[in-house]
Amino acid sequence: xxxxxxxxxxxxxxxxxxxxxxxxxxxxxxxxxxxxxxxxxxxxxxxxxxxxxxxxxxxxxxxxxxxxxxxxxxxxxxxxxxxxxxxxxxxxxxxxxxxxxxxxxxxxxxxxxxxxxxxxxxxxxxxxxxxxxxxxxxxxxxxxxxxxxxxxxxxxxxxxxxxxxxxxxxxxxxxxxxxxxxxxxxxxxxxxxxxxxxxxxxxxxxxxxxxxxxxxxxxxxxxxxxxxxxxxxxxxxxxxxxxxxxxxxxxxxxxxxxxxxxxxxxxxxxxxxxxxxxxxxxxxxxxxxxxxxxxxxxxxxxxxxxxxxxxxxxxxxxxxxxxxxxxxxxxxxxxxxxxxxxxxxxxxxxxxxxxxxxxxxxxxxxxxxxxxxxxxxxxxxxxxxxxxxxxxxxxxxxxxxxxxxxxxxxxxxxxxxxxxxxxxxxxxxxxxxxxxxxxxxxxxxxxxxxxxxxxxxxxxxxxxxxxxxxxxxxxxxxxxxxxxxxxxxxxxxxxxxxxxxxxx
Amino acid sequence: xxxxxxxxxxxxxxxxxxxxxxxxxxxxxxxxxxxxxxxxxxxxxxxxxxxxxxxxxxxxxxxxxxxxxxxxxxxxxxxxxxxxxxxxxxxxxxxxxxxxxxxxxxxxxxxxxxxxxxxxxxxxxxxxxxxxxxxxxxxxxxxxxxxxxxxxxxxxxxxxxxxxxxxxxxxxxxxxxxxxxxxxxxxxxxxxxxxxxxxxxxxxxxxxxxxxxxxxxxxxxxxxxxxxxxxxxxxxxxxxxxxxxxxxxxxxxxxxxxxxxxxxxxxxxxxxxxxxxxxxxxxxxxxxxxxxxxxxxxxxxxxxxxxxxxxxxxxxxxxxxxxxxxxxxxxxxxxxxxxxxxxxxxxxxxxxxxxxxxxxxxxxxxxxxxxxxxxxxxxxxxxxxxxxxxxxxxxxxxxxxxxxxxxxxxxxxxxxxxxxxxxxxxxxxxxxxxxxxxxxxxxxxxxxxxxxxxxxxxxxxxxxxxxxxxxxxxxxx
Numbered sequence: 001x002x003x004x005x006x007x008x009x010x011x012x013x014x015x016x017x018x019x020x021x022x023x024x025x026x027x028x029x030x031x032x033x034x035x036x037x038x039x040x041x042x043x044x045x046x047x048x049x050x051x052x053x054x055x056x057x058x059x060x061x062x063x064x065x066x067x068x069x070x071x072x073x074x075x076x077x078x079x080x081x082x083x084x085x086x087x088x089x090x091x092x093x094x095x096x097x098x099x100x101x102x103x104x105x106x107x108x109x110x111x112x113x114x115x116x117x118x119x120x121x122x123x124x125x126x127x128x129x130x131x132x133x134x135x136x137x138x139x140x141x142x143x144x145x146x147x148x149x150x151x152x153x154x155x156x157x158x159x160x161x162x163x164x165x166x167x168x169x170x171x172x173x174x175x176x177x178x179x180x181x182x183x184x185x186x187x188x189x190x191x192x193x194x195x196x197x198x199x200x201x202x203x204x205x206x207x208x209x210x211x212x213x214x215x216x217x218x219x220x221x222x223x224x225x226x227x228x229x230x231x232x233x234x235x236x237x238x239x240x241x242x243x244x245x246x247x248x249x250x251x252x253x254x255x256x257x258x259x260x261x262x263x264x265x266x267x268x269x270x271x272x273x274x275x276x277x278x279x280x281x282x283x284x285x286x287x288x289x290x291x292x293x294x295x296x297x298x299x300x301x302x303x304x305x306x307x308x309x310x311x312x313x314x315x316x317x318x319x320x321x322x323x324x325x326x327x328x329x330x331x332x333x334x335x336x337x338x339x340x341x342x343x344x345x346x347x348x349x350x351x352x353x354x355x356x357x358x359x360x361x362x363x364x365x366x367x368x369x370x371x372x373x374x375x376x377x378x379x380x381x382x383x384x385x386x387x388x389x390x391x392x393x394x395x396x397x398x399x400x401x402x403x404x405x406x407x408x409x410x411x412x413x414x415x416x417x418x419x420x421x422x423x424x425x426x427x428x429x430x431x432x433x434x435x436x437x438x439x440x441x442x443x444x445x446x447x448x449x450x451x452x453x454x455x456x457x458x459x460x461x462x463x464x465x466x467x468x469x470x471x472x473x474x475x476x477x478x479x480x481x482x483x484x485x486x487x488x489x490x491x492x493x494x495x496x497x498x499x500x501x502x503x504x
Numbered sequence: 505x506x507x508x509x510x511x512x513x514x515x516x517x518x519x520x521x522x523x524x525x526x527x528x529x530x531x532x533x534x535x536x537x538x539x540x541x542x543x544x545x546x547x548x549x550x551x552x553x554x555x556x557x558x559x560x561x562x563x564x565x566x567x568x569x570x571x572x573x574x575x576x577x578x579x580x581x582x583x584x585x586x587x588x589x590x591x592x593x594x595x596x597x598x599x600x601x602x603x604x605x606x607x608x609x610x611x612x613x614x615x616x617x618x619x620x621x622x623x624x625x626x627x628x629x630x631x632x633x634x635x636x637x638x639x640x641x642x643x644x645x646x647x648x649x650x651x652x653x654x655x656x657x658x659x660x661x662x663x664x665x666x667x668x669x670x671x672x673x674x675x676x677x678x679x680x681x682x683x684x685x686x687x688x689x690x691x692x693x694x695x696x697x698x699x700x701x702x703x704x705x706x707x708x709x710x711x712x713x714x715x716x717x718x719x720x721x722x723x724x725x726x727x728x729x730x731x732x733x734x735x736x737x738x739x740x741x742x743x744x745x746x747x748x749x750x751x752x753x754x755x756x757x758x759x760x761x762x763x764x765x766x767x768x769x770x771x772x773x774x775x776x777x778x779x780x781x782x783x784x785x786x787x788x789x790x791x792x793x794x795x796x797x798x799x800x801x802x803x804x805x806x807x808x809x810x811x812x813x814x815x816x817x818x819x820x821x822x823x824x825x826x827x828x829x830x831x832x833x834x835x836x837x838x839x840x841x842x843x844x845x846x847x848x849x850x851x852x853x854x855x856x857x858x859x860x861x862x863x864x865x866x867x868x869x870x871x872x873x874x875x876x877x878x879x880x881x882x883x884x885x886x887x888x889x890x891x892x893x894x895x896x897x898x899x900x901x902x903x904x905x906x907x908x909x910x911x912x913x914x915x916x917x918x919x920x921x922x923x924x925x926x927x928x929x930x931x932x933x934x935x936x937x938x939x940x941x942x943x944x945x946x947x948x949x950x951x952x953x954x955x956x957x958x959x960x961x962x963x964x965x966x967x968x969x970x971x972x973x974x975x976x977x978x979x980x981x
């Protein structure tokens with residue numbers, strides 16, 4: 001089974017999704033249980049993945065290779081390293097609460113809803129484990145289709161606008177990446193990502209390719225100023241859609257920077273790291289302020305996501321500044337470590353926060369902060385979870401949010417005092433908007449009759465929020481296993497990023 | 505030694521000519537009494553034709569027959585097989601539609617077959633005369649098909665437009681050919697290829713201009729596209745389906761035989777003419793498609809946009825570019841069969857599902873039809889895992905190989921613009937509520953099965969693209 005573990009992680013959920021689709025809305029009880037079972041089995045498949053993963057090597061593991069398009073040297077190549085393995089696990093982990101969260105809530109076309117998320121899961125696993133650039137692109141784009149349908153079918157009032165904007169934005173970003181990939185294929189004679197990483201490229205070529213990658217990944221992350229699709233998509237998406245969007249899809253942008261930009265065009269990254277750091281800091285500071293004034297809970301968390309992803313891109317592109325100021329590559333991995341931990345942690349926290357909003361929305365059918373107040377009086381258990389995740393979002397020590405942000409800020413301090421000063425603002429701003437949100441929604445006297453009639457979490461909701469809470473705390477107090485798994489891959493990445501690929 | 509065996513390579517044409525006679529006779533003696541039986545016979549004949557082609561016309565070498573005016577090669581084999589299948593599937597989809605409009609006549613089938621014969625002649629043309637013969641045979645049959653519904657004024661108008669503009673294009677083609685003939689003294693494309701080897705000869709460029717205009721007209725490239733939306737819109741949908749599919753194979757062959765083979769020596773010249781045409785075609789096709797409210801017109805402009813991609817393949821001027829264009833053509837024909845098939849199935853007696861709003865909430869009324877259409881639309885937009893993605897990828901790759909950076913940028917940008925109006929169809933079908941008044945879709949099992957297979961092929965060829973990509977590359981190298 002080890003030989004085909006990654007294939008199973010990709011195709012099992014997709015096949016299960018098709019089965020659920022075939023069972024249809026009429027057999028939805030069976031369909032739901034089947035979907036849950038499939039997502040749990042997929043998660044269980046991560047056990048051998050983690051267990052069999054060796055944290056002593058940066059090489060790809062669980063490698064699979066098969067001919068796909070021999071004439072164009074594209075192969076069905078899969079494999080994971082320390083960077084992609086945690087993201088595959090995160091994907092499998094987050095799909096389970098999404099399925100459970102939609103259990104009774106989705107009444108319209110439920111079979112398609114569960115099928116869409118299972119298919120998404122498979123495609124996302126494909127993105128993270130593809131070692132062939134064409135296969136990567138294949139999954140990367142294919143994933144847009146289920147998300148397009150999820151937002152468009154189960155979304156809010158402006159869902160059509162939001163979903164078409166989402167699709168076109170990401171499509172526009174991606175097609176330039178495709179053009180760059182084909183260009184590199186023609187030079188390298190293979191679509192393998194490793195071949196791209198080894199391919200010598202002049203600085204001018206690197207700049208263009210960097211720009212193409214930037215378009216694709218910056219839209220996905222999303223970075224300021226191409227972030228505007230995200231608040232719309234988040235607000236209109238159903239709860240599950242928001243969770244997957246925030247927890248996994250945004251990570252693909254970050255993953256793209258780590259897997260493609262830094263190792264394939266290191267010289268362009270070195271030259272343009274100032275731009276990336278500036279954009280990241282703008283996201284952290286400016287978007288933080290934007291989040292402060294939001295009236296809609298989902299929009300607030302969406303902006304908070306953009307700011308937190310700014311930490312990820314900042315951490316990723318600090319490498320060069322650290323090497324320049326310290327003269328060695330020894331500490332350069334810290335920013336990347338931080339970026340990775342932040343990705344995983346943000347996946348858990350933002351997912352949990354969107355689930356919390358979903359819990360409230362299911363009861364009140366409003367996401368406006370002004371409609372709430374004093375929820376703690378009627379939903380004390382829920383309030384406990386909400387406060388925990390809010391604090392994690394602000395980066396409270398002991399939660400996973402702290403580890404990533406702390407590592408990145410520490411790394412930015414090594415690069416420049418001013419970077420760290422600005423990056424540290426995130427702690428203050430995040431505390432500002434998140435705690436203010438909690439104060440207005442959860443605390444205070446009961447605001448109106450609707451809030452007075454609220455009922456606390458049911459067992460299903462308690463289960464998913466509880467599991468996420470455990471994960472957030474566990475990663476917060478004991479990030480060591482994650483860091484250890486990533487270590488060789490991060491070191492390898494630093495070496496690749498610090499090297500030059502300009503042919504002499 | 506000339507014997508029957510030598511002519512085996514030309515079997516598809518000979519068979520088809522005989523089949524046309526059989527269909528005409530059958531219609532005269534049996535078809536009148538039993539409406540629909542001619543259609544069944546035609547389908548049968550097409551399937552047998554495909555079988556015979558596989559059996560006898562599968563050549564491995566280039567075979568030149570009839571004093572050099574006819575060529576059979578692996579490319580011709582593939583295109584003819586595709587032609588048989590395309591017309592067969594198209595006629596299968598059209599049957600109920602024709603019946604509902606009282607135009608289920610034997611002549612329709614005879615005309616389809618003679619159009620197909622024109623396509624075959626084009627595919628195997630190896631002299632200017634044969635090319636012209638094919639062009640006219642195809643065009644005249646199609647003009648008549650567009651006007652087939654005698655009751656419809658719109659259709660008559662469309663046919664008239666098509667005929668007049670098409671005649672001008674034919675004139676252009678003849679004039680261009682005459683100049684080329686005057687310069688080289690030969691009608692044979694092989695001979696012309698040998699004679700014309702130096703580019704930038706003014707006389708050749710003059711002749712070439714007329715030929716390129718004619719080819720652009722036939723393909724529907726901007727600014728010679730004016731006929732296309734009117735014909736697509738005005739013709740009965742079954743004819744739109746026909747015009748939108750099989751002739752594309754023929755016109756691809758026209759461009760390939762004439763430009764890429766006969767005028768290979770002056771590739772630089774005609775490729776330079778095709779580049780602005782392709783860019784205009786992409787931009788106009790995609791932008792104007794956005795403004796359409798009629799789905800047949802929208803698909804017409806989308807066709808124009810796709811023609812832009814095919815022309816880009818030719819504009820690269822390399823064998824790889826031609827093979828990309830071939831792949832694009834075949835893939836496009838497959839998708840066009842599907843989406844025009846959906847338009848046909850959504851129409852009923854007295855009701856044409858030709859407005860975009862007729863597709864509102866199609867998901868509720870007919871989930872399977874909506875699913876097929878959604879797959880086809882995503883494919884046409886070029887989104888993986890569907891086959892349309894590979895078609896675009898191949899064109900972009902061919903452009904990169906020839907260092908056409910700006911064409912790459914325009915091509916990818918325009919494919920994003922295109923995505924918008926295809927997504928809109930999905931939006932109408934899946935996100936909007938159905939109005940009450942729309943009639944049911946056609947529920948004939950056989951046709952729906954065929955359409956399902958058509959849509960599934962778009963997915964399967966998208967996930968496993970290697971065989972078709974290989975085939976297209978092999979027959980052109």
